[in-house]
Amino acid sequence: MYNIFLVEDEKNLNDILVFYLQNEGFNVKSFICGLDAEKYVQEEPHLWILDIMLPDMDGYELIKRIKKQNDDTPVIFISARDEELDRVIGLQMGSDDYIAKPFLPMELVIRTRKLLTRIYENKKISKTINLLINNTYTIDFNKRMVFQENERIDITSKEFDFLAIMINNKNNALSREDIITKIYDKDYFGSDRTIDDLVRRIRKKLPELRIETIYGYGYRWCESEY
Incomplete structure (x- = not known):
């Protein structure tokens, strides 16, 4: 079973995404703020899903901590700003995928499954x-x-x-x-x-x-x- 850490400060969206990801069979730990998530970086889950815009620590800063712990850990960025610059910066910092709000929860599930398969199973x-x-x-x-x-x-x-x-x-x-x-x-x-x-x-x-x-x-x- 894959362990996924989700960081999303919108509580309703957080709950919905957790429901969909768990329904797919993933083990999900969710966080509302970046500082709380940062405490668990050393646990090294199979995947991080990060909102870029967080109230205390943005996703860019958090991915630095994640990649410093283990550069191989895959990351999917979520952002309300559908800007190419965000995508490029995210990829340069080591993110493996990017999804812009608003999106269907099932789209995130599909991208998550596809990424995990590509990295861990489908070589x-x-x-x-x-x-x-x-x-x-x-x-x-x-x-x-x-x-x-x-x-x-x-x-x-x-x-x-x-x-x-x-x-x-x-x-x-x-x-x-x-x-x-x-x-x-x-x-x-x-x-x-x-x-x-x-x-x-x-x-x-x-x-x-x-x-x-x-x-x-x-x-x-x-x-x-x-």
Whole structure:
């Protein structure tokens, strides 16, 4: 059962969302204010659902605390301001999805289920618990971690998503748009150059990994012959 922490200061909406999420089978702990939620950051639920506009601590500040505790923890932002800037800032800070008020509670349930499935269940490569690449890097798909000679390499959740996608599509050319869709689904608002930044960071952290640039198109991972 997935544990979800919901932070929404509108009491009626909070109660409704809790009802719908619990009815879907999720274990939900809800908060009305950010300061109360902050006390539970160390519990590391499977997902946080955060309202950006809170009376005491906004969602941006709270997501900083969440990501500092565990950068892999997924977050869905809720906002009454349907502005592209909010979406972009949220994604830059590590949110995995964004939903604007007003919305149907069932829409949040669907997005939640889809996100949890994508992150925790629906990785085709996840059937392989550990994968050794280039005799250098060990990829643990269950724990979503990367190791080199038993030393953990610090990578973000989005970097791991990118790495898993490339490995799962070995030797296949993927466009930037393909990669964005696989990482962010169809709800991404922003430049596809975000993928270039992911590649730059991955290359720096995993220099032995061969990720080829296909200029004007995207990228391809080519498994080493040795």
